Amino acid sequence: MTERVPMSAPDITEADVAAVAEVVRSGRLSLGPRTEEFEERLARYVGTRYAVAVSSGTAALHLLIRALGIGPGDDVLVPSFTFAASVNVILYERATPVFVDVEPETYNLDPEDLARKITPRTKAILAVDVFGHPAEWDRILEVAEAHRLRVIDDACEAIGAEYRGRKLGGFGDAATFAFYPNKQMTTGEGGMIVTGSPEIAALCRSLRNQGRGETGGWLEHERLGYNYRMTEMSAALGLSQLGRIEVLLAKRERVAQMYTARLAPLDWVRPPVVRAHVRMSWFVYVVTLVPPLDRDAVMAALAREGIPSRGYFTPVHLQPYVRELLGTREGTLPVTEEAARRTVALPFHGNMTEDQVDAVVAALERACGR
16 A cells, blocks of 8 residues: 555755755765865764764764774673664674663663673673663763773764753764664765764774875775765755754654644553653654554554554564574563564654644554554
8 A cells, every 4th residue: 555654754955955966066076075064063063072974874883883992802782772783883893782671761771781781891882862862871971980981872863862951972982873864864874973082083084984094195094994985965965954953853843742742642552751851852753552452463554554654673682693693582681672562663754744643643543443
């Protein structure tokens, strides 16, 4: 059946199109002024000294694992209730992900379980601001400081989010953002590293550009690196989108509020929990179904009505390749596993209308037999 409501959609204006077209006409398509300006303006927006533009959020996370010297013999504490890239980047460098359970309200990393999982092999924490809700950064950083651990903030779903009045980006050693088309702002494909460390920033600039140094020749390489550069077209689109980021965030918040208002009276579904001391940056709108509702059956019923949905997330520790590599098994992260059985992402983007939200909620009621 044709989808009645799109699952997600980028918010693209004629100004965005014109910004990209201008770069294409210029002939300067890589390593140019748009990328530098995008870095400078995004660093200013989140309040960090440095920003390094790269080809994806995954690339940003991978470069930070390398830049922090994480490798074989090191454990990295990470949630399993996340997109696979958060874990894959640890595996790329032959370090070991150690999975931490999540809080039952926000589905962010549980600081209590985090503290329990630390061993002499633990080198770093990779915390995720899941769905755009900031993790409990005060408590995470307390644990990190007590055990002298490096900290990466995977804020790929959370541009513009705030924790106790501070924008995400300045917590830990460094943070990452991602700009895939379903994100709050997009560059098509692309990501950004932000940090207060000049050493981390310089190393990531080298690593993204095949290991070249800042002053060496084009064919001189100081270290093993990657082609993780952002194109000038992507940077131009990012600049245009960043210029109206608060409008984009407000539009998504408006849609989230419509959903929450319509779902609040229903006792068989729980809207997202947003804690009082954070500013949520709405990436997706994920609801939790109350037992005995069967999540997969509900999603199938929605699909029959032309309403797309997604199960968020399949736990990474239960993915086939991770089970094979690490010997992980079901039953080890009870909150994560229960959340995965009960959570559904509904169609969500900033330009959804009230009629579309009403149609999704009505279909959800029918799918749940209500």
